[in-house]
Amino acid sequence: MNNKQIILKNRPKGFPDENTWQLEENKVPELEEGEILIQHHYISLDPAMRGWMNDTKSYIPPVALDHVMRAGAIGKVIKNNNNPNFDIGDCVTSWGGVQQYSVSNGDGWFKVDEKLATMPMYLGTLGMPGMTAYFGILEVGKIKKGDIVLVSGAAGAVGSIVGQIAKIKGCTVIGIAGGQEKCHYIKNELGFDEAIDYKSENIYSALKKKCPQGIDVYFDNVGGVILDAALSKLRMHAKVVICGAISQYNNKHKINGPSNYLSLLVTRSTMQGMVVMDYSKDFGKAAKEMNTWLQAGTLKSREDIYEGIENFRETYNRLFTGEKNGKLVLKVIE
Amino acid sequence: MNNKQIILKNRPKGFPDENTWQLEENKVPELEEGEILIQHHYISLDPAMRGWMNDTKSYIPPVALDHVMRAGAIGKVIKNNNNPNFDIGDCVTSWGGVQQYSVSNGDGWFKVDEKLATMPMYLGTLGMPGMTAYFGILEVGKIKKGDIVLVSGAAGAVGSIVGQIAKIKGCTVIGIAGGQEKCHYIKNELGFDEAIDYKSENIYSALKKKCPQGIDVYFDNVGGVILDAALSKLRMHAKVVICGAISQYNNKHKINGPSNYLSLLVTRSTMQGMVVMDYSKDFGKAAKEMNTWLQAGTLKSREDIYEGIENFRETYNRLFTGEKNGKLVLKVIE
16 A cells, blocks of 8 residues: 655745655555554645744754655544554544554544544644634633734634634634635624735724724734734733744745834733643643534634645645635545 | 923934933922922933833823923922922932922922932932832743843843842843943842853854853843844743833834744743833832842942033933943932
8 A cells, every 4th residue: 555745855945845845655564563554534734834844943843854744634543453542443633744644553643523523624623723723812812801802814724713712702803814705704704893904905004993992912823014013003911922923934034023022011011922732731621612612603614625645735835825715624535 | 590401302313413402491480389399419311211202102101392301300309388298308209300400299209218328229229220120020020049030231220130139039140231341240249140241242152151051031121133132042931021122222213123033932932011110009119128138238239420411411322322330320410
């Protein structure tokens, strides 16, 4: 049996190109005692992948050259060589990487219930992006009823959940997204109070108009000019949650720091970074609550599914061009 | 009786110049019922003064054009028209401004005890800079015994107190200052563990050498490249206290934001702004504790005193050139 794998061959400067990854086809090794074979159905595509390719100190080691590209994956156990914790047919998820099969002793693989949600949802709203949103806005942003919450990347996998949780908790929510369709989606389908299209609106004047009272909590997925604009609108004792900086990940030189950071001083505000893995012991509890909201219809999940491991780079690029609608997922089972 | 006053005539772009202020001599008005006349002995010179001249939203309104330049002042009550709260000879301090006399109904003027400390000390270690240091490092920085604390502007009015309080609380303290004399002072007279001379050392390699384990708390008075370097050395769950950004106050264009701010994410750290006025209800308690340390000799205070209100601009410039040793004070009584 052959395993198509996406191998990191060269560390990109700026955007990945045709030399960054290579598609290889390798034989699936025989299982050793206690191992399981997982056939991946879907791969998760996330902005954080860009950072994992840089050879710099970060919250996890970089992907090594000539190794399978790191990614969240979900699939099914199709072989089991005496591992008592899994059965054939179990639906499981972990850091499987961009490939069609994983061989594992089971460590780090979690069983999920396909009756409760689809596989792509377990990579999105009930996976890392959803957990990031949940703990970021509740534990770091510490939102309270009545807060004015601004979120960037608002139609994305994390931002869309951040905004919906803030609505569930009784906040006023303004979302920043790229393009009319996404703005329409967050305002009319997800129930955000206001939407700002950063591609067609001046962000400073849009903020002035759409959150005239300022911001209590800003959840930042993008960095750059939008972070700067948000900092200029902080209310007293505001909180800025630093979740990511997608606008800066492909910079060839140093990233642009927020030149309005002294607004933190003027408004006595706090800017705090977060990494979702820190909350892993509470993922189960969070997923349970998120599922309740999903069932009740107060939380909506949208996945944008592409097909074919051969199309990995083209699909990955959509993360940064914004040509996607919701959580980006690649189907790799043939 | 005439009152020499420094009047703000033009808002500076970059460094103040000869058109920024004007020295005027005006008659001291007659006291109305309930008013007191205070003769200023000393004026406080602080980096924050630069910000007060900008016509932008901040934590206090800008100094109005054609008004006396805002400054902390200390002096004595020399006339009293039936104000029951003050006596002739009382030593008092408030926002008196850069002038030789203040007329007031007494609101905002606080009596201090000249037996416990000198007037210049009440503008420094027992005044706003000392309070900023005390609440900044204890309430915002929340230092614990054993923390590694880095402070910039370490020989200055705020930084020198920050570092000494951190030493009193059992921290390892590294100070960044400009020039050998200042570095010698903080290390050998104030007892800091290490000193970095940013004028002669590369800040990144000096940090690598002098705090190899990284930083738990960074107290920032300067911004710019030093803030960026400090961010690159944060330990997990570190705290960055944003107190000021003296390196950026005279920029003619926008200030340089910290391009290493994503280190907050990697290390799950917090950057928080502070304004000392927020703690004013506890100033008395803090001054009492600081005075205990001063009497015990564990806290040292150094003031650099210049003379003559005519020399205000030349003296003010020393804040930004660094040509001063300790808290900068101008004697305005003739």
